[in-house]
Amino acid sequence: MSKLRIENVVSGYGGMDVLHKLSLEVQEGKIVTLLGPNGSGKTTVLRTIFGILAPKEGKVFYKGEDITALPPEKVARLGxxxxxxxxxxxxxxxxxxxxxxxxxxxxxxxxxxxxxxxxxxxxxxxxxxxxxxxxxxxxxxxxxxxxxxxxxPEMLLLDEPSTGLAPFLVEQIFERIQTLNKQGVTVFLVEQNAQALRCADRAYILEGGEKRAEGTAQELMNDEEIGKHYLGR
Ligand SMILES: Nc1ncnc2c1ncn2[C@@H]1O[C@H](COP(=O)(O)OP(=O)(O)OP(=O)(O)O)[C@@H](O)[C@H]1O
Ligand SMILES: [Mg+2]
Known part of the structure; x- marks a missing residue:
């Protein structure tokens, strides 16, 4: 079941569109990671979901309810x-x-x-x-x-929690996220660090505000092209 879904979202700042008709989904009870390089629009995705930015086009659904441009305090009240x-x-x-x-x-x-x-x-x-x-x-x-x-919360949006951390701490933070998830929290984890794939069920790759790949974390980890282009292998 889908916990969170964004559909054909166009969002950005002033006259500049950062996300170009982006659609993503986070299933109930899962950890889904959104990987992308600097400036690809990851934070913009989270701001749009949480109602900090109103999308120019497209919709955001949470637990089946249309929450597009609902203010952050109201989104928070939904869990x-x-x-x-x-x-x-x-x-x-x-x-x-x-x-x-x-x-x-x-x-x-x-x-x-x-x-x-x-x-x-x-x-x-x-x-x-x-x-x-x-x-x-x-x-x-x-x-x-x-x-x-x-x-x-029933669902957590995390923006690059591993930034600036030593490798063993990165591992630790992803482990804690998994523990939380086992306690029933659905997680949408934005990361630049491909290690996030290890703790995730599914993943998307974002570049230039567009979805470049999606699949199970395992599929993306095993994909040679994706590894070369996006995961620095
Ligand atoms: N407040 C803002 N006003 C204008 N442009 C912005 C603003 N915030 C971000 N941008 C631009 O939007 C684009 C996407 O930024 P965003 O912060 O969503 O990327 P990101 O993937 O989160 O990057 P990072 O990995 O550095 O956190 C970038 O070109 C950025 O310069
Ligand atoms: Mg960011």
Missing amino acids: MSYVPQEENIFAALTVQENLEMGAFTREDDIRPRMEEVFELFPDLTDRRKSRAGDLSGGMRQMLAIGRALMLN
Whole structure:
């Protein structure tokens, strides 16, 4: 079943179209990755899905409902969380305060959820009272994801969580994403790092705002042409 679907989306900035009639789908319960080089339009796809950018043409459907250009706070209320590529934590606040901010629209007791987030990211537990700005890059990414999880989302949009991380941390972050997925969260993972294929079920390759390939992660990993052109082999 499709959790998220975009159809023939044209989107961009001012007079410039970045996405050219792009269609993609994320199935319920899966991890789908969107791989593409710098400037190919990956972030623009996420902004359009989350209602930060209104597409000029095309539609966005979430759980069968037309959410095209629905504002971000309303999309969030439908159970989708977005971890942006940059400025995804409050550097001046502590780890715990960041998690509290992530749940600020919740009126019930957020402590049990916070403990679940700490269970998923145990390294953060010892740093509860540390300023987020003092954390390492890897911990900051974990915190950014943790914040997004505070609302108990059904679906997570992640924009290049592996950027700037050492290889072992990249592996760790993809493992955590898999754990989350096993807990029932559907994931749309935008990446430049082809390692993302290892944790994904399906994948798309984006270039110049157009879909260049799609298939199971395994199919794309095994495809020699794709490996050469897009995965740096
Ligand atoms: N706010 C903006 N205003 C104008 N043009 C923009 C804006 N944001 C992005 N662009 C342009 O849109 C195109 C796609 O950008 P986008 O950020 O979606 O790419 P990306 O695939 O996320 O790249 P990266 O891997 O560097 O994050 C680029 O040509 C970029 O310069
Ligand atoms: Mg980007």
